[in-house]
Amino acid sequence: MKSSPAPGSILRQRSGRWGLAATATVTLAFGLLDRTEGPFVGMAVGVGAIVAALLIRILVARMGTVLFLAPLLAAWAYLGLAAPVTVLAELLSVLAALAALAWMAERPHAPPAILRRAGDVLVLPAVGAMIALVSGLLIPPGELRIGVAALLLVIALGLVVLTLGRSHPASEPPSSTL
Amino acid sequence: MSAPSNDGLRLTIRSWVCYSGAVALIITAVAARDPIPLFGALVLLFAPIGSLVTAPAAAGPVQVFWAESGSAGIVNIAGSIEVPNTLDSRDLEVVLPCPAELVERSPLAISFGPGSVRFRAEWEARSPALLNLPVPRVLWRDALGLAERPIDVEGTELVIERYAPEVDRLGGMRLQRTIAMPGETRSKAIGEAGEFYGVRPARPGDPWRRTNWHASARSGSRYVNEFSLERTGDVLLYLDARPSSLGPKIDHELFGISRATAIGMARGFLRENVRVGLAVFGEFVRTVPLGAGRSQRARLREALLAAHVSPIAPPAERGTIGLRRAITPGITTILISPLADEAAALLIVHLRRRGYPTIVLSPSPIAAQLVGFPSRPEDRGLVERIVRVYRRQQIARAWREAPVVDWTEFWSLARFTGFLEHGMDARRHA
Structure with missing residues (x-):
């Protein structure tokens, strides 16, 4: 039987070592692709985002393990625009998001083997992103297609919100009458 | 008892943060006409759906077995939750918030085993307390914390009773009898x-x-x-649950202490086969007729757990109307009241006139009144002196009608039990 850690290790848990390492590695690699201001500026942006995310995780008590995504998102948006449109940049964009989600799973008082079980959840987004990546390789890029893809994503998002905003049918209580 | 949860699977705030981030990336990509941020957005959009896919089809119910231990102010809660095979115990989150009457000594410790989740909470009561702990909430939550589902929990509520240890010596006190049989014969x-x-x-x-x-x-x-x-006699525990000029916060705090002490006293008297009755005077008088045995203890506890400070302050006369129908006059009456206002002392007059020989145990509000008062020592000292003088006046006024024990140290009833051991008559003669 494994116990949840002592209060002394809360700080270490809030920082989340493995998620931090993965996110930092991918974000720094993403920064190297900066062609607008150069790789050093790209890496500096990445380092700044990681440090800001880490500080938010440590300093903000309850919502820190969620709000830390904000500086990372800002960095990815910048790095995505600064990097040339290549398969490597798209792959790094996917990997950065997956690493950040894994980092989000590493929260204080999390049950054991949390990262391995987070992997089960991340299979679906990873597969979805890979399908999109492969499609991107086969279809030549164009501005119209980007707009259509974004529109489809927004529609999909709206449908998901509408569907999940309601109660799940499987969890409705059984009827008290026949 | 079961804590039903009709809510279904739902997304947590983490999911909405993911969606917000995805929307921000999509807007950036469209505005800049660059596809790269879209790939990151795709992952953030699909992650909550991945969480929902991994949710178990059947959720619960789970059974909770728990108990409390500790003495004086220490409250240790330990329990385990038996998890059915359809659920992974590591996906469960136990929600057991510390009640407002207690202080958390260390965070809730949770350990996961095959088919069970064990939890342990360490709290502390700063003053006597009687409270009902509802069954802990259990949530299924995916590894990323993006989706959750409440699980039905089967278990019994836990009652925490903490009071001064002197109540164990209450059996030795002399009580007024209700039977016409003079002398020392029991x-x-x-x-x-x-x-x-x-x-x-x-x-x-x-x-x-x-x-x-x-x-x-x-x-x-x-x-x-x-x-x-x-x-050895009969006793009536009478709690004054009327609001006072002290304000709702202090009223609630002092009534909580009174409630806990009343259940402790009832326990001590019932152990000696004394018949115990209860009256709680809020807006009206609610009574539990005299009785003995374990069932009476359960009745008293239930009545005390349901008792709260009334929002309305009725006249003191109402505190004795109807009391004679449920409780025979002539029995020793222990009135627990802070005696904060002059109206509180009137209640003693009415009780005495209706034939209830009364002893007053008055929890002192001074400590609660001085919390958060001016930090300058000279101001604080002055305020404290004024409050004490006023309190002394109130006690002196009440003493004209009945003996009063000013209760300042809530973890000790030594003064009160010492007073009772000598007997009311002995005290009066002295």
Whole structure:
């Protein structure tokens, strides 16, 4: 039987070592692709985002393990625009998001083997992103297609919100009458 | 008892943060006409759906077994949750918030095992407390914390009782008797607990626990045991639950202390086969008639757990109207009241006039009143002196009607028990 850690290790848990390492590695690699201001500026942006995310995780008590995504998102948006449109940049964009989600799973008082079980959840987004990546390789890029893809994503998002905003049918209580 | 949860699977705030981030990336990509941020957005959009896909089809119910331990102010809660095979214990989150009356000594410790989740909470009561802990909430939550589903929990509520230890010595006090039998002879009565007295044919409503199975088998009809009660007297615990000028916060705090002490006293008296009754005077008087035994203790506890400070302050006369119907006059009455206002002392007058010899245990509000008061020592000292003088006046005014014990140290009832051991008459003569 494994116990949840002592209060002394809360700080270490809030920082989340493995998620931090993965996110930092991918974000720094993403920064190297900066062609607008150069790789050093790209890496500096990445380092700044990681440090800001880490500080938010440590300093903000309850919502820190969620709000830390904000500086990372800002960095990815910048790095995505600064990097040339290549398969490597798209792959790094996917990997950065997956690493950040894994980092989000590493929260204080999390049950054991949390990262391995987070992997089960991340299979679906990873597969979805890979399908999109492969499609991107086969279809030549164009501005119209980007707009259509974004529109489809927004529609999909709206449908998901509408569907999940309601109660799940499987969890409705059984009827008290026949 | 079960804590039903009709809510279904739902997304947590983490999911909405993911969606917000995805929307921001999509807007950036469209505005800049660059596809790269879209790939990151795709992952953030699909992650909550991945969480929902991994959710178990059947959720619960789970069974909780828990108990409390500790003495004086220490409250340790330990328990385990038996998880069915359809659920992974590591996906469960136990929600057990610390009640407002207690202080958390260390965070809730949770350990996961195959088919069970164990939890342990360490709290502390700063003053006597009586409270009902509801069954802990259990949530299924995916590894990323993006989706959750409440799980039905089967278990019993936990009652926490913490009071001054001197209540164990209350059995030795002299109480007024309700029977016309002068002298030192102990009153005898037939009841539900005490020494075995005999058997009689069962009547409707007799509990099965008292059935004499041997006699029933011999006679062919149900017989129950009777017990001879040895009582030293009867006692009425009277709680003043009216709001006062101290304000709702202090009223609530002092009433919580009074409630906890009342259950402790009831326990001490019932252990000595004393019949105990209860009256709580809020907007109206709610009574539990005199009784003895374990069932009476349960009745008293239930009534005390349901009692709260009334939002309306009724006139003091109402505190005795209808009391005689439920409680025989002439028995020792312990009034627990902070005596914060002049109206509170009027209640003693009415109780005495209606034939209830009263002793007042008055929890002092001074410590609560001084919390958060001016930090300058000279100001604080001055305020404290004024409050103490006013309090002394209130006590002196109440003393004209009945003996009053000013209760300042809530973890000790030594002054009160010492007073009772000498007896009201002895004190009066002295």
